[in-house]
Amino acid sequence: MRSPALAIAWEIWHRNRVGGVASLSVIGTAGLVNWLVRGNSRWTGLAEVTGYILLVLALFFTFACFHFTEGRRKGGFGSFPFRLYNMPVATHWLVAFPMLYGSVAVLTVYVAGAWLIFVPLGKTLPIVWPCLYLVCGFTQFQMIIWSFPESRYLKLLGLSLAAAVIAFGWMFFLPHILEGTLSELGYTGSPASFKRHLLIGLALAGPAAFGISLCRVHQQRHGMTFGLRPFAWCGEWTSRRFLSRPKPFRSATQAILWQEWRQTGYILPIGVGAILMMTCVPSYLSGPLTGKTTLGVLSWIFISPFLLAVIIGRGFGKPDFWNQDLNMSPFNAVRPLTSGQWVTARLKVAAASVLLTWGLALYVSFVWVAHAGDFEELDQLFQQLKFHYSPQERWSLLVLAFFAVLVLTWRFMVGGLAVGLSGRKRWYQLSNLLTAVVWVTLLACIVWRSDHSDHNLHLYDLWPWVTWLPLVLGGAVIAKSSLAAWTWYQVDQRQMLFRQSIYAYFGCWMLAAGLLTGLVVIAFPHTAWLRNLLVLLAMLLVPLAGPGMAMLTLAKNRSGS
Amino acid sequence: MNFPSTSSADAVIAITGLSRRFGSKLALDDVSLFVPRGSVFGLVGENGAGKTTLIKHILGLLKAESGSVRVFGKDPVADPVGVLSRVGYLSEYRDLPVWMRVDQLLGYTRAFYPGWDPQYAEQLRGQFDLDPAARVKTLSQGQQAKVGLLIALAFRPELLLLDEPSSGLDPVVRRDILEAIIQTVADEGRTVLFSSHLLDEVERVSDQLAMIHRGRLVLCGRLDEIKEGHRRLVLRFDAPQAAPPPMKQALSVRGSGREWTVLCNGERSGLCASVQQLGARIVDEQVPSLDEIFVAHAGQKAGALEPSTACS
Numbered sequence: 001m002r003s004p005a006l007a008i009a010w011e012i013w014h015r016n017r018v019g020g021v022a023s024l025s026v027i028g029t030a031g032l033v034n035w036l037v038r039g040n041s042r043w044t045g046l047a048e049v050t051g052y053i054l055l056v057l058a059l060f061f062t063f064a065c066f067h068f069t070e071g072r073r074k075g076g077f078g079s080f081p082f083r084l085y086n087m088p089v090a091t092h093w094l095v096a097f098p099m100l101y102g103s104v105a106v107l108t109v110y111v112a113g114a115w116l117i118f119v120p121l122g123k124t125l126p127i128v129w130p131c132l133y134l135v136c137g138f139t140q141f142q143m144i145i146w147s148f149p150e151s152r153y154l155k156l157l158g159l160s161l162a163a164a165v166i167a168f169g170w171m172f173f174l175p176h177i178l179e180g181t182l183s184e185l186g187y188t189g190s191p192a193s194f195k196r197h198l199l200i201g202l203a204l205a206g207p208a209a210f211g212i213s214l215c216r217v218h219q220q221r222h223g224m225t226f227g228l229r230p231f232a233w234c235g236e237w238t239s240r241r242f243l244s245r246p247k248p249f250r251s252a253t254q255a256i257l258w259q260e261w262r263q264t265g266y267i268l269p270i271g272v273g274a275i276l277m278m279t280c281v282p283s284y285l286s287g288p289l290t291g292k293t294t295l296g297v298l299s300w301i302f303i304s305p306f307l308l309a310v311i312i313g314r315g316f317g318k319p320d321f322w323n324q325d326l327n328m329s330p331f332n333a334v335r336p337l338t339s340g341q342w343v344t345a346r347l348k349v350a351a352a353s354v355l356l357t358w359g360l361a362l363y364v365s366f367v368w369v370a371h372a373g374d375f376e377e378l379d380q381l382f383q384q385l386k387f388h389y390s391p392q393e394r395w396s397l398l399v400l401a402f403f404a405v406l407v408l409t410w411r412f413m414v415g416g417l418a419v420g421l422s423g424r425k426r427w428y429q430l431s432n433l434l435t436a437v438v439w440v441t442l443l444a445c446i447v448w449r450s451d452h453s454d455h456n457l458h459l460y461d462l463w464p465w466v467t468w469l470p471l472v473l474g475g476a477v478i479a480k481s482s483l484a485a486w487t488w489y490q491v492d493q494r495q496m497l498f499r500q501s502i503y504a505y506f507g508c509w510m511l512a513a514g515l516l517t518g519l520v521v522i523a524f525p526h527t528a529w530l531r532n533l534l535v536l537l538a539m540l541l542v543p544l545a546g547p548g549m550a551m552l553t554l555a556k557n558r559s560g561s
Numbered sequence: 562m563n564f565p566s567t568s569s570a571d572a573v574i575a576i577t578g579l580s581r582r583f584g585s586k587l588a589l590d591d592v593s594l595f596v597p598r599g600s601v602f603g604l605v606g607e608n609g610a611g612k613t614t615l616i617k618h619i620l621g622l623l624k625a626e627s628g629s630v631r632v633f634g635k636d637p638v639a640d641p642v643g644v645l646s647r648v649g650y651l652s653e654y655r656d657l658p659v660w661m662r663v664d665q666l667l668g669y670t671r672a673f674y675p676g677w678d679p680q681y682a683e684q685l686r687g688q689f690d691l692d693p694a695a696r697v698k699t700l701s702q703g704q705q706a707k708v709g710l711l712i713a714l715a716f717r718p719e720l721l722l723l724d725e726p727s728s729g730l731d732p733v734v735r736r737d738i739l740e741a742i743i744q745t746v747a748d749e750g751r752t753v754l755f756s757s758h759l760l761d762e763v764e765r766v767s768d769q770l771a772m773i774h775r776g777r778l779v780l781c782g783r784l785d786e787i788k789e790g791h792r793r794l795v796l797r798f799d800a801p802q803a804a805p806p807p808m809k810q811a812l813s814v815r816g817s818g819r820e821w822t823v824l825c826n827g828e829r830s831g832l833c834a835s836v837q838q839l840g841a842r843i844v845d846e847q848v849p850s851l852d853e854i855f856v857a858h859a860g861q862k863a864g865a866l867e868p869s870t871a872c873s
Contacts, residue, residue, distance in 0.1 A: 150698075248668055255672030259658070331656045333622055335673045336646035494639075559638040560623035 004089045008097045012066060016105075019065030023058040023109050030054045031116030038120045048121055053440050055113040059106060060436060063138065066105040068098030069145050078324070079149035085221045095214045099142055103135045103206075110134055129173050129195075132202040137166045139209035147216040152322055156267060160274040160308070172198060252337055253345065260349040264321045268413065269357045271308045276301060276364045284372040291376030294369065298378075301365045302405070305357050309412035310439060314432055316350065316413050317420025319557070326423045328558050339554040340496030343417065343547055350413040354406055393522050400519035407512045411541055417550035423557035470529075473536035480545055487548035496551050505547065512542045573598050573720050573752045574619055578628035581614055581776075588614045590776040591628070596754055596769070601746050603767030603784070604756035607859050611776040612756040613652075616724045619754070620650060632720065646674060649718035653725035655705040659698035663691050663708060667715070674716035682715035689737065703734035710741055721745050723755035727762065735762065742766050760851045770851075772858055779858050784851075791854050792832060795845035796821045806839050812857035824849055824857045 013020070030051055037043040069078030084094055114125040144158040173195065249255040283289060283297050315321045319328040332342075369378070385394055419431040488506075491497055516538035524531040574596035581589040589611045596602045606612050617623040618630045621637030621644060630637060637644040661669065667686070671677040686693065689707040691700075697708060706726065713721060723742070727735040743766060745751050757763050763770065763784075770787055772780035780787060796806065798819045805814040810825040810832055821841075825832055836843055849857075 249672035252673045255669050259669060262660070329656055330620075330622065330650075330652060330654070331658065334620055334645055334648070334650045336642045336644075337673065338642055558641070559621055560617065561638075 004087065004093060005097055008094075009101055012068060012098065012101050016065040019061060020105060023062045023065075024112060026054055026058055027109065027113045027116055030113075031120065034117055035120040038122070044121050048118075048123065049444055051113075051117040051121070053437070053444050055110070055117060056440050056444075057433075057436055058109050058113060059134070061433075062106050062109045063141070066102040067138075067142060067145070068102060069142075078145055080146040080217050080220065091218045091221055092214055095146075095210065095217050099139050099210060099213070102142065103138050106134045106138050107131055126173075129199060129202070130170075132199060132206075133166075133170055133173075136202045136205040136209075137162075139206045139213075140166075143209040143213045143216075146213050149220060153266070153270065156270060157274050160271040161278055163311075164275045164278050164304075252335070253341055256335075256337065256342065256345045257348060260345050261352065264316055265349045265353045265356075267316075267321065268305070268308060268312050268353045269360055271312060272305050272357045272361055275304045275308070276361065279304075280364060280368045280372075284368065289372060289374055291374040291378070291380075294373040294375075295377040295381070298365055298369065298373070301361055301368075305354075305361055305405075305409050306412060309354070309357075309409045310435065313413040314416050314420070314435065316346070317416030317418075318428075319421060319423070319554075326420065326425055326428060326557075327560075328421075328423070328554070333558050338496045338551075339558060340491060340501070340551045343421070343551045343554060344497065344501065346417060346550075347414055347547055350410055354409045354413060358402075358406060358409065389522070396522055397519065400515055400522065403512075403515045404519050407516065407542060411543055414543060414550075415546065418546050418553050421550050421557055422553035466533075469533060470536065473533060473540065477536055477539050480540060484545035484548065487545045487552065491548045491551050494552075494555070496555065509542055509544050513539050516542065571597055573633060574754065575631040575634075576615075576618070576628070579615075579618060579625055579630060580627045581611075581618070581623065582626065587776050589618075592773070592776070592778050593628075594771060594778060594781065596752060598752055599746075599750055600752055600769050601742065601767050602752070602754045603763035603770045604754060604773065605758070605760065605763055605770065605855055606756075606773035608758075610773040612773055613724055614776075615773065616652075616722055616754070616756060619722060620645070620648065647719045649713035649716065649721045651706070651709045651713045651721075651723050651726050653728040655702075655709050657697050657705060657709060660696070662694055662696050663700075664693035666697060666708065666712065667693075670712040671715075677716045679715075681717065682711065685711045685715060685741075703730050706730055706734055707737065710738055714741060714745060717751075719751060721751065721753045721755075723753065723757075725756055725758065727757065727759060735759070739766055760855055764851050772855065774859055780854075787854065788848055788851065791824065791826050791849050791857075792829065793847045793849040793853065794823045794825060794832065794836070794843050796823060796836060796839070796841040797844045798839075798841045806841065808835050808839060810835060812854075813860055820844075824853060 034047050034051065037047055068081070070081040070083075080094075087094070110130055111127065114127065114130075118125050140162050141159070144155060144162060148154040148158065175191070249258065279297055279300055283293070289297070318326055319332070323329070369375075385397075389397060416428075416431060416435070419427050422428070488502055492499060492502060517535050520531055520534040520538060524534065572595040574594065576592060576594040579589055579592045579594075580587070592611075592615065594615075604612050604615065614623065618625060619632055619637065621630075621632075621641050624638045632644045633647060635643050657666065658669075663686070667682055671679070671682070689704075689711060691704060691707060691711070697705065700708065710726065713723075721742070723738075726738050730738070739762060742753055742755065745753055746766075753766075755763075755767075767784050770780070770782065770784045771778055782790075791812075796816075798806075798821070801818040802821065805811075805816075806821055806823070808814070808823055808825060810827040811823045812826055813824045815822045833843070
């Protein structure tokens, strides 16, 4: 290694080469398949959708692999690698190299995808704005991670805001969305000039992120004070004033509930709160909104807890949210508690977190609609409900829908516990990949549907295509029930949980599945096949075997087996 | 090497034929160990010898691949609550929740142990000079070690496990930790097992000692007996020797020409007979330090090690 630049490049590549090769291999394979099916109109539509999904996944994966972050403590939540501060290299190079290499990796994947996957299909993807967008996203991410080394909540807040902007900001570059949205927001200039300003903003965002990162890393390297000390003081004061516990804990269970809540309980409400702030404040300041925009903003407010629960749930499933290490920390592992008690505390904290999040989302949305919204579209929606359902049904739907969103958000939070608590890194990564595939596919289908809304496609048109689905879902329900019976039997045999607690969880499951079933039955009274399918899906969605399995995998993780 | 006879009847920790493999590396090889109640048991060995792996098995943080581990007669993996509620543990990796304040950490840990003694905890906190309002992350390494020791001791555990407790600490903190160990032993019926590189520490507080080398138990017994069982002999030959004298009890041989220093293990009569057979005479004889014994055993080649047998 002849220079620091090469040494850092080698380190980044050596650590992530498997991920990099995997991303490029996926794109190469997709490109080869698309080249083989080119000109075949039957397959090109499917190949295009699949191509988008694979490209997004490959970009996510590259992003996750090539960021330059390390925990200061053993496996701790990441920041700029502290060890490099001792190297005889100027700070600006220490900051510039990782940013540059990461950006190049992400750009390589995008350009390779645009060329290999889409050119054979005769589709030309834009290059300039996506490249600027990706570089901006990567550098902003590194800036946030490096700038708040000791404040996990500030980091989380920054990442939530940035994720919200990055996840949806690209839509402003799509001509049909841009034109409609600008007029909605009361922008009077031309879309071309707006786009030009956006491009300039993107081009400046990368250097700005570099500058801020350089300043912060320089401060950290030389032990200089953090400019946000008042925030730290406020945090400390709040913690002492409201979060301290003068009374001793009544039991060990209460103690771990407190610990888990302090560690992870706030994350989802804070993330959703940040998104609410980002959504509601600008839309309130931009002046009177139309009914369509009001409905759009409300939809986004109600979707965001689900989306964040899926993302945060991946970390929530680990033994320690803030730690990359999947092994249970010895401090916790040597406490005289069963694995069942640990998992139960997690489940309760997830429930409290979801309740707080939805309380916040509902409160903010009511206040926001009352002050800034337009009721036209909402009224139309209500009229439709009135047309289809009786008053009792409407009220039932409202109550059941509220419980359903709570149950589903909770399900997304705790869905990864069994795998995350197992301590098996490969299982965990595979599970994350599968989750990403499912969600990206779902989003791609939604985007495709909205792009082809002129196709007069109705739900009943789908039935001939999914006649096999009841069998699959029925089989899955039977498999799930069998697995649950075995799992809870094991939990009971190993005395991980009191039998009353097992019965209580089973009772909760029955209640949740019953509420979802009730919602489906009332919502779709006439379409029997859809109703029955959704009932099966409801039974599958509420975790039954998962928590028991999490207890078993945690016990194995705890004993290093 | 024959260790004293196996006796698990009064053992707080009973390990039999324990082996553990991490990939291709054999971390523990057929280790049998019995730690009697009320003893201070020192565990020594070089880095990577298997000390931490052994302690993790005792805590149930690793499941025995072969052999068995019993603590208070229970399997720590099958019954973690029954075992861990009676065990205090401090490791060289402090691994404390750094976001908690000291008082929060004490209150939190107290909830897990019905036998927590608040007066004793307060006494230790004062003795260690720990600020209850300080966040754990703001404490120095030595202070974090003291906090770790405090929460390991404050419920007066029947068994105290210390894994390299004074690693990387200054002499003052090391002294505090040793005093706490001695105090713990003074409480009737308490047992301490601690691993350390610092043999002067081990020598100061242990009454029993086990040495692990490359996953095998190579030395185990009462400390005074171990020391008595080793001799450093200075041998003089009539003619210069080209190679080190082939003495079967020798653990290490140094020297050249006519005079050689041999550190050996065995009965004195047997050693004298071996020396006579070699045609040499003993010109000096001393009891070696624990350091010398440790280095001599650690310096032996793997093939030269004798298989371990049960140790109590």
